[in-house]
Amino acid sequence: MFLNFAIDKQVKAFPIEGPMKSSRYRVQGMTPEERAWRIQWLKDQVLSPNEPRPIPGYYQARLNPIRRFYRWPLExxxxxxxxxxxxxxACRARWWTGRIGLSIAAVFLTVYYLNTIHKIGQLIQALK
Known part of the structure; x- marks a missing residue:
């Protein structure tokens, strides 16, 4: 039913911001102290050039040992x-290198497996 409304254009789109789109409306009921606090809070949201800072031990806590082991070569x-x-x-290059390497390995293993099956099939036919 919702799909029909979207196709027929019976329901018009409306902004979900409403009156809060205007910053003047948002701060209209604030006291000067609250406005100063809001201005300071907005300034605090801006990251400095050295943020985010790496947290020691975060990588070890986030990833289990098996995952760290198979990620180790590319890392x-x-x-x-x-x-x-x-x-x-660097992250993109690492991702693509891993995917391409695994794809090449999968192709080689598939070819090897199929050749081995073919040779085993020939051996079985020779034994009959």
Whole structure:
């Protein structure tokens, strides 16, 4: 039923902000102390260039030992590249390298498995 309304345009879209879109309306009932507190709170929300700061032990607490073990090779390769490439690019390169490596390994293992099955099939036919 909702889909029909969306298709037929019987229900018009409306902004969910309502009157709160206007910052003047939001602060209209505030005292000067509350306004000063709000201004300070908004300033506190801006991150400094050195934030977010790394928390010691967070990585070890977040990931279990098995996951840390299989992530270790690419982590050791790409962690030194973070200053050069940037964090986001290094993470993307690490992600793609892992996926491409696993894909190549899957193709080789599949080909090996199929060749082995073919050879076993030939052996079985030769024994008959």
């Amino acid at each position: 050791t390769i790409f962690r030194p590249l973070i200053p050069t490439l940037g964090w986001e690019t």
